[in-house]
Amino acid sequence: MNIHQSFKVACSNCNLRELCMPMGLKPEELDRIEEIVAVRRKVKRGSALFSNGEKFTSLYAIRTGFFKTCIATEDGRDQVTGFQMAGEIIGLDGIVNDHHTCDAVALEDAEVCVMPFERIEEISREINAMQHHVHKIMSREIVREHGVMLLLGSMRAEERLAAFLLNLVQRLHARGFSQSELILRMTREEIGSYLGLKLETVSRTFSKFVEDGIVEVKQRHVRILDTEALKLIVNNQQPCQ
Amino acid sequence: MNIHQSFKVACSNCNLRELCMPMGLKPEELDRIEEIVAVRRKVKRGSALFSNGEKFTSLYAIRTGFFKTCIATEDGRDQVTGFQMAGEIIGLDGIVNDHHTCDAVALEDAEVCVMPFERIEEISREINAMQHHVHKIMSREIVREHGVMLLLGSMRAEERLAAFLLNLVQRLHARGFSQSELILRMTREEIGSYLGLKLETVSRTFSKFVEDGIVEVKQRHVRILDTEALKLIVNNQQPCQ
DNA sequence: CGACACCTTGAAGAGGTTCAAGAAATGTGG
DNA sequence: CCACATTTCTTGAACCTCTTCAAGGTGTCG
Numbered sequence: 001m002n003i004h005q006s007f008k009v010a011c012s013n014c015n016l017r018e019l020c021m022p023m024g025l026k027p028e029e030l031d032r033i034e035e036i037v038a039v040r041r042k043v044k045r046g047s048a049l050f051s052n053g054e055k056f057t058s059l060y061a062i063r064t065g066f067f068k069t070c071i072a073t074e075d076g077r078d079q080v081t082g083f084q085m086a087g088e089i090i091g092l093d094g095i096v097n098d099h100h101t102c103d104a105v106a107l108e109d110a111e112v113c114v115m116p117f118e119r120i121e122e123i124s125r126e127i128n129a130m131q132h133h134v135h136k137i138m139s140r141e142i143v144r145e146h147g148v149m150l151l152l153g154s155m156r157a158e159e160r161l162a163a164f165l166l167n168l169v170q171r172l173h174a175r176g177f178s179q180s181e182l183i184l185r186m187t188r189e190e191i192g193s194y195l196g197l198k199l200e201t202v203s204r205t206f207s208k209f210v211e212d213g214i215v216e217v218k219q220r221h222v223r224i225l226d227t228e229a230l231k232l233i234v235n236n237q238q239p240c241q
Numbered sequence: 242m243n244i245h246q247s248f249k250v251a252c253s254n255c256n257l258r259e260l261c262m263p264m265g266l267k268p269e270e271l272d273r274i275e276e277i278v279a280v281r282r283k284v285k286r287g288s289a290l291f292s293n294g295e296k297f298t299s300l301y302a303i304r305t306g307f308f309k310t311c312i313a314t315e316d317g318r319d320q321v322t323g324f325q326m327a328g329e330i331i332g333l334d335g336i337v338n339d340h341h342t343c344d345a346v347a348l349e350d351a352e353v354c355v356m357p358f359e360r361i362e363e364i365s366r367e368i369n370a371m372q373h374h375v376h377k378i379m380s381r382e383i384v385r386e387h388g389v390m391l392l393l394g395s396m397r398a399e400e401r402l403a404a405f406l407l408n409l410v411q412r413l414h415a416r417g418f419s420q421s422e423l424i425l426r427m428t429r430e431e432i433g434s435y436l437g438l439k440l441e442t443v444s445r446t447f448s449k450f451v452e453d454g455i456v457e458v459k460q461r462h463v464r465i466l467d468t469e470a471l472k473l474i475v476n477n478q479q480p481c482q
Numbered sequence: 483c484g485a486c487a488c489c490t491t492g493a494a495g496a497g498g499t500t501c502a503a504g505a506a507a508t509g510t511g512g
Numbered sequence: 513c514c515a516c517a518t519t520t521c522t523t524g525a526a527c528c529t530c531t532t533c534a535a536g537g538t539g540t541c542g
Contacts, residue, residue, distance in 0.1 A: 198500080
């Protein structure tokens with residue numbers, strides 16, 4: 001186990017506070033919440049924070065780095081179920097059966113706050129805002145997945161990739177990054193798995209966007225030139241119509 | 242509002258107890274939990290229990306009947322995100338933004354137990370088993386949706402329909418119905434929407450299964466003749482190979 | 483009984499996949 | 513720091529699955 005206990009964790013000083021914690025707490029409640037994070041843990045690029053079948057103990061708040069979650073079946077199917085970045089919570093899948101049902105793999109060197117779930121439940125019982133926050137986080141994940149189902153169930157390749165790019169850049173922007181430039185931390189194959197497409201289709205669709213002057217792509221570096229065009233594509237209309 | 246307050250609700254006598262409530266409670270805890278269900282509500286076939294945009298107040302435990310949940314976008318997309326039957330909980334999507342983000346429509350006359358979410362949170366703070374049960378229900382929904390993403394992202398039409406049938410019949414069996422016979426409460430179009438297929442493809446795939454002697458289909462009445470063949474199809478192998 | 487919703491089936495076509503080859507980037511060990 | 517191996521990405525061509533469009537059949541409900 002690659003667990004690094006660093007100096008005293010302080011959520012109240014964490015600049016991701018708004019992303020992963022309830023707002024508007026009283027000072028004494030804040031103190032209690034600090035107790036949730038047991039330790040921080042570093043995860044090297046390519047290695048798993050947790051894996052399918054592993055005993056569930058904790059949720060993880062991502063401090064730095066970028067993850068994918070994916071499920072693999074015996075018959076060789078593999079599906080990326082999400083990409084997670086700083087301030088997002090992973091591990092919720094493990095609650096229901098006390099074991100994780102997916103793998104969480106770091107796509108770049110990462111650090112997470114380990115939050116033992118028993119402690120979360122304990123503090124949720126004391127602090128209403130915390131309880132509601134936990135419920136909201138889980139509900140948000142359910143709603144996010146509804147969106148993915150809509151994408152997988154009803155969109156064509158261009159629409160899927162456009163929606164994917166808009167979603168990524170919007171989340172990055174909320175974290176202070178550019179609205180128009182991003183670096184993909186995942187391969188074309190991983191994008192394809194998430195979007196229900198083959199990597200060749202992802203590549204071709206990128207090329208089409210470049211031809212149409214909607215984006216610039218240099219390997220994993222993407223610059224969005226025409227956000228509106230992407231939105232029109234997602235909304236099932238032809239750009240420039 | 243079509244709300245019917247019936248005589249005193251009694252979860253402890255409800256035969257769906259094991260499906261929608263935590264197990265192993267002390268008698269005094271059971272009494273508290275009875276307080277959760279405010280009223281029961283009947284929903285006519287074709288009408289909505291709740292709709293997108295509606296204020297979120299309660300979760301609903303299905304007592305009888307069958308629902309679909311679906312999301313619709315302005316540009317005319319429509320995606321069935323799930324089918325729910327007796328003992329299952331719906332409404333979790335509404336927690337995060339205090340408003341529902343999907344429609345829950347009864348596919349046959351139904352009755353639900355209305356559980357005001359504030360009361361659920363209140364009792365969850367007092368009874369650990371209840372708290373954990375709520376967490377499990379939400380986690381289960383997340384895991385279920387992972388499975389749908391796998392289906393939509395990586396399966397072909399036959400595999401999707403086979404997985405769908407096996408899932409339905411398994412849930413019905415857990416409720417005391419047949420392992421091999423079922424009545425579909427939804428149209429081909431609704432099945433198609435859920436599975437990311439057109440209704441014609443659903444119909445054709447049913448016909449293929451009939452030709453292969455795997456199922457009998459008479460409109461919405463389905464009899465599964467060869468469960469193993471369906472499992473082989475889902476596992477990406479040719480039946481009889 | 484007639485109207486309407488739902489289901490089935492055929493034929494043509496589109497979108498995405500598969501297979502293949504080569505180019506570009508990245509990592510590794512000497 | 514360079515050469516080589518490996519991974520990742522791009523592009524073309526043939527193919528296949530699912531969709532689209534169309535027509536007709538079946539079942540249901542007022």
